[in-house]
Amino acid sequence: MEKSTVVIGVIGADVHAVGNRIIEFALDHAGFNVVNLGVMVSQKEFVDAAIETNAKAIFVSSLYGQGELDCRGFGDYCKEAGLNNVLLYVGGNLVIGKSDFEPVKEKYITMGFDRVYPPGSDINQGIEDLKHDLEIMD
Amino acid sequence: MPTYLLFDVGSTYTKGCIVDTQKDEILAIANDLTTASIDIAIGIENVKRKMAPVLSKISIDQTLVCSSAKGGLKMIAVGLVPDLTLKAATLACYSAGAKVIGSYSFELNQSELKEIENAQCDILLLSGGTDGGNYEVVIHNAKMIASLAPKFPVIYAGNKSCQDEIVSLFRKANVDCVCCENVMPTYGILQVDQCRELIRELFLRTIVKAKGLSELSSIIDDIVLPTPMSVMEALKLLSKGTSTEIGIGDLMAIDIGGATTDVYSMNAHFVLKDNIGYKGLREPLDKRSVEGDLGVRFSAHNVADLKKDEPEYDHGMRDYLQQIQDNIHCDIDPDKDSVLAAWCTNIATQRHAGRLETSYSPMGVGYYQSGKDLRDVSVMVGIGGPLLHSKDPLSILEMTLSDPNHPEILLPDKLEYYLDSNYVVSCLGLLASRHPDTVVRLLKRNMEKII
Ligand code: B12
Numbered sequence: 001m002e003k004s005t006v007v008i009g010v011i012g013a014d015v016h017a018v019g020n021r022i023i024e025f026a027l028d029h030a031g032f033n034v035v036n037l038g039v040m041v042s043q044k045e046f047v048d049a050a051i052e053t054n055a056k057a058i059f060v061s062s063l064y065g066q067g068e069l070d071c072r073g074f075g076d077y078c079k080e081a082g083l084n085n086v087l088l089y090v091g092g093n094l095v096i097g098k099s100d101f102e103p104v105k106e107k108y109i110t111m112g113f114d115r116v117y118p119p120g121s122d123i124n125q126g127i128e129d130l131k132h133d134l135e136i137m138d
Numbered sequence: 139m140p141t142y143l144l145f146d147v148g149s150t151y152t153k154g155c156i157v158d159t160q161k162d163e164i165l166a167i168a169n170d171l172t173t174a175s176i177d178i179a180i181g182i183e184n185v186k187r188k189m190a191p192v193l194s195k196i197s198i199d200q201t202l203v204c205s206s207a208k209g210g211l212k213m214i215a216v217g218l219v220p221d222l223t224l225k226a227a228t229l230a231c232y233s234a235g236a237k238v239i240g241s242y243s244f245e246l247n248q249s250e251l252k253e254i255e256n257a258q259c260d261i262l263l264l265s266g267g268t269d270g271g272n273y274e275v276v277i278h279n280a281k282m283i284a285s286l287a288p289k290f291p292v293i294y295a296g297n298k299s300c301q302d303e304i305v306s307l308f309r310k311a312n313v314d315c316v317c318c319e320n321v322m323p324t325y326g327i328l329q330v331d332q333c334r335e336l337i338r339e340l341f342l343r344t345i346v347k348a349k350g351l352s353e354l355s356s357i358i359d360d361i362v363l364p365t366p367m368s369v370m371e372a373l374k375l376l377s378k379g380t381s382t383e384i385g386i387g388d389l390m391a392i393d394i395g396g397a398t399t400d401v402y403s404m405n406a407h408f409v410l411k412d413n414i415g416y417k418g419l420r421e422p423l424d425k426r427s428v429e430g431d432l433g434v435r436f437s438a439h440n441v442a443d444l445k446k447d448e449p450e451y452d453h454g455m456r457d458y459l460q461q462i463q464d465n466i467h468c469d470i471d472p473d474k475d476s477v478l479a480a481w482c483t484n485i486a487t488q489r490h491a492g493r494l495e496t497s498y499s500p501m502g503v504g505y506y507q508s509g510k511d512l513r514d515v516s517v518m519v520g521i522g523g524p525l526l527h528s529k530d531p532l533s534i535l536e537m538t539l540s541d542p543n544h545p546e547i548l549l550p551d552k553l554e555y556y557l558d559s560n561y562v563v564s565c566l567g568l569l570a571s572r573h574p575d576t577v578v579r580l581l582k583r584n585m586e587k588i589i
Contacts, residue, residue: 002270013497013504033270035325038415040497040504045417048219049325053271 004056004134007049009037010092012070016063019092019123023059026123030131043074047081056134057087059126060113067094068107075112087133089126091117140199141165144565145182145358146365147172148207149395150523152181153561156192157580159573164580166192167560178207182358201358202568204368211236211341211364214259216283217243218266218275223296225419226321227265230295230330232426234337235367236261237398239430245275246282255286261340262290263333264304267297269323280304284311291340295321295333316340326419338367366400366426368567369393369521374424375570376519376581377404383578388515390490390538390550392483393522396435396466399482401427401490409511417495417508425510427490434478434524438462441481450477476528484537492548511548513540518550519585521558531557532588556585 006027010020017039024036035053037045046058058078062070071090078086090113095104101118108116115129130136141160146153152172156165168188172181186193213236217224220243231238240257242250254262262283266276276296283292284307291314294304301317308315318332341364363371369391379385391402405423410416431440442459445451455477461468492509518535525531532555540549562584566577 005271015504037325040415040417040506048222051272052219052222052266052322053268053325054273 003031003033005033005035005053006057006059007035007037007046007053007055008059009041009046010039010061010063011041012062012066013040014062014064015039019063020061023123026127030127043077047077047083050083050086051081055086057089057130060090061092062094063092065093065096067092071108071111078112088113089115091121091126093119095119141196142569143198143201144568145203146564147178147181147203148205148365152185153565154185154189155562155565156189157569159576162576162579164562165196167562169561202360202362203358204363204365204564204568206365212239212259214240214254214257214262216262216264216279218272219243221418223265223322226328227263229328229422230321230333231263232428233330233422234334235364235370236337237428246279251282251286259290261337262292264292264294265296265321268325269298269320271297273297273300276300277303280307284308284313287311288313291316291344293318293333293336295319328419328422330422338363362568365564369564370402370424370426371570372563372567372577372581373402373404375574375577378406379578380574383575385578386517386582389517389519390512390515391519391521392486394479394482394524395433395522397433397437399429399432399486401486403490403510403512403515405510409514410507411511415506417506421510429486429489432482432486434475434482435462435466438478441478444485445481472529475524476530476534479524479528479534480537483534487538487549488547494546494548513548513551515550516552516554517556518553519556519558521563526557526559555588557588559586560584
């Protein structure tokens, strides 16, 4: 079967690069075709790349605490661009300080994300969820 | 080692030169002013007459021609996302010496299709999707284009996964379609070499016939290249050299015409300083860009519009622009032409160069690069009529330098300037594949340094 493509990147002006490389490695290892846009990625870059590569999912990372601002309107933008069936996952440090995760998660869900991960999440959890959502059997 | 007779036809001047590849010598150079209405064959005959004293003493082994006749090679580029496959397709057209007279992204609609039908292009380049990527859009576009039953050939350089489907679709519609590698096989990677070669072949096969150049076949052996492609081959060699003849290193070049301005940059390596990130499509090391809205005659008005705030945009300039508009062959004002050419250079090189983009956030400032970093390029070559006829070519070429007010535009900090004052670049490009050493030596000898 052809490999499913996942577009990954760190959104906004965020330069935290270490996690991004780990995510690329893990997804590749799990049998996905990874398009890694690296750090400082704009919404437009995510969307453009997903269109051309026929991506099944976009993994957005935000580590530096500005994720909410950077991700605003992301789901709508994807819909405008015709990416109706692309799964949108987001993770990293989405919670600032010690606030609760649940309300933050809600916000991201309303922004159009399908899955939202708390700080310190294991990327393998994300991959498992992706396989489930794409109905890929091991 | 044979002797060649080389011609560049189709522009204002028909240029010719005789090259002895044994002695590495240019035996004769001649030009003839040719208006578009006159037959190309007449221009060639006139040039030959001027070279008669030399021609009578030697025998010519081969006659080769590059041509920009009848508007040059006109292409339409179709892609998916404007910044990705459409940009890749456009760069492929430019690198093959074509002019892009229309470019279309996403699904074509009926009114765009009408435009394509009426545009009278020579070749259409269809791309879209990375390999294994999107195919719905490019298949849709192929069906739309096939519905026109076009007379022009189509090159398919998109997602390889649907190549077979697209070929059979065009074949059923009796459309002349050829395929090559995807111009953007994976995200951000540009791959134009095969496509460029295919464009060249099609140029020979169909275009030459369609443009009435075939009648020349009695006097020439081979119409080898579209003129800008020949220029590119020459500049590439001048820059890189060969294993036995060293080149002059990274360079830029500009050719300012009446309607368009071409900018070239030749780099040995991809430059990404200070470990900053790169965004978007990786541009080619040998890059040509064409500005269809910049030139000193047909596009003069548009150029001036973009420079309304400059002190040179005065009464006199407005009068001159009016004269040009009333009569494109009006008397030339060399000073004003120099100003127009300087503006063309300024805008065209700025569009050609890459950018250092800044990303501001509450957390500080981040940088990344898009396009080519040309800051370390140290040579600028001026080619084409308006530059060579100018009294002050230096003032024109200097407009390439980076602007202290815009450090984000990655243009050279310091340059040496050269002119193709003998009009040999386009002709010598014709020998690039056969006699590269000769070409490098002759180019180095014939570039006039200006200070
Ligand atoms: C190294 C580091 C830096 C380095 C980055 C170097 C580089 N180029 O990578 C430097 C010094 C540049 C830096 C700068 C800053 N940093 Co810093 N940095 C860190 C640090 C110490 C480690 C980050 C790291 O590499 N982690 C290891 C990787 C493997 O983990 P990860 O990034 O979290 O990614 C994993 C998971 O989150 C998950 N994941 C991530 N995305 C996604 C997405 C999906 C869909 C899924 C399923 C999973 C997933 O999988 C990844 C792989 O396992 C963290 C603290 C920490 N211990 O986390 C702070 C930290 C991230 N930085 C922080 C801050 C505030 C900054 C600065 C703003 C500091 C400043 N005031 O200047 C700047 C921001 C600069 C910018 N524009 O981005 C804060 C963020 C606070 C917040 N979000 O609330 C942190 C948390 C420190 C803190 N406790 O305050 N930083």
